[in-house]
Amino acid sequence: MKALDKANLDKFVELLSEEFNVYSITDTDFSTDFDNNKALEILKPIKSAKEIVFPQTEPLFKFDLVGKEIVVNEKQNSTNLMLWIKPCDVRGINILKKVFEKDVKDVYFANKLNNTIFVGLACNNPSRNCFCTSVSITPYYKEGMDVFATSVNGAIIFEALTEKGKEVLEKVNSLLRDATKDEVEKAKEIHLQAENKVRRYNFNTSRLTWDSDVWRISEICLSCGICTYLCPTCHCFDIIDENYVYEGERIRIWDSCMYSEYTLQASGHNPRAYRLQRLRNRIMHKFVWFKEMFDEYACTGCGRCVSYCPVNISLIEILGGV
């Protein structure tokens, strides 16, 4: 395993930036404009990392409004590198991958994923609302990462997990040294400490039945959609034509199953007109139906929906964790 002394952090980011669009963590989101030292310390931004592979607004193609023709311009994306992305956000992307690559492959998602390198960082300090261990991952879960890093005292130690990951470490090789045996041991210790810090719940998904009383909590839901926009696994979108003067674009744009218009049919009929129906659909999709389809929960335990719901609707409570 390789190690980087934190004193070389600025140089490290600089080297990576020569080759990749480097995104890292700010308080609010993943951005190319981040503070090298802070990015290493912030646990997770308010917004999840899903935007990198599934942007909030994404053009599908352009069109010429006069000639009514589609204009496809296949532009080559440069490679993005997600620096210090956390295990739960990578898991979110793994879950999206299942949806977008099942049966019919979503080429926009697949291309972006293909063009992104994940240099993930283990969480040393999980927060109050983290519950990743209750949905079967850990603060040192690595699946989907190209490089896995752990911050150990004055250094960061790296493990390359894929070919792409090896190439990344090759690029910054001049700044790296071999990790000491102590550092490697210490990293393992940190992983276990963090795992123990995460609050663990015995969720009871069998209470998530159609007629359950738990859905009554929707009485206070604002249908604001914040939970869905911040959630790393929510993938609902709308497709609309946006027109400028002579040209336009067909775009896809995040939508939310918490909105009543989402399922409104042209006839006026709406199968999920009520908040109860919508909240029930969102939670049952994540914990019952997704489980039926893919044998796992569509939840990373990131706790964003719990932390940022303006009326404190808590997923943890819905799942029977107290």
Added chain:
Amino acid sequence: MVLQLNPYLPYPAYIRGIRDEVLDKRPIKTFTIELKDEKLMKNFTFKPGQCVMVGIIGVGEAIFAIASPPNADCIEISVMKMGRVTTALHNCNVGDKVFVRGPIGNGFPVEEWEGKNIVLIAGGIGITPLRSLYYYICDNRGKYGELTFIYGARSSKDLCFKEEIFEIERKEKTCHITIDFEEEGWTRHVGFVPDVLMKVSPSPKNSVAITCGPPIMIRYVIQNLHKLGFKPSQIYTTLEKRMKCGIGKCGRCNIGSLYVCKDGPVFSYETLQKLPEVF
């Protein structure tokens, strides 16, 4: 080819013909659409019951059941004027450009039904997928048993494919056409489709019943099919949900873990009865 790689990219097409079906405050027109690329048009294969997304640049896309049979040299859809896209389509002229994605959905399990008697029960514009199915069965008559066709609309003016329906009536032993209320000069059935179904009372023996129409009609038709002895596995219907992507990604058309756009729109009642909030 790029088109096949990107499921969101539609095929360029144009409108070859337009026919008025119903003139009402919710008018219905049938559009004959042809893909620009002849080879693509030839290779555009589908099953009765499958759908297409038809779009107009700058307006958007909407999904329609394919009304034409699989062996036709074009794609026919019947469109009721409802909102943005359907209104834009109604304003189109012959020769206008449209864009097509598809085929979408599962279609009717026509192979499974071979050797069986077929009962088709349609209401209003719900006849479109059953028209495709009817012509498919006509082309493969030897493979199927007896055919019963029941079609109803609010009034004689609301019948889609009127001439064709009367032609089917002449050709088939058991074709029943009904309108909701008495009209001067109308000599066929009067009454709702579910009631006419009881009058006709097709035998469930070695049969499948396929029904398509407004949700309320479907509900009563299914009830009555039960009374006639049809088992849930012998009853098929198509569902409608608001749709965008048509390929199980955008999330909005789900019923539990099923997506109507990709796992449907055709479902057996055996599947539907286990699901919550079907309509």
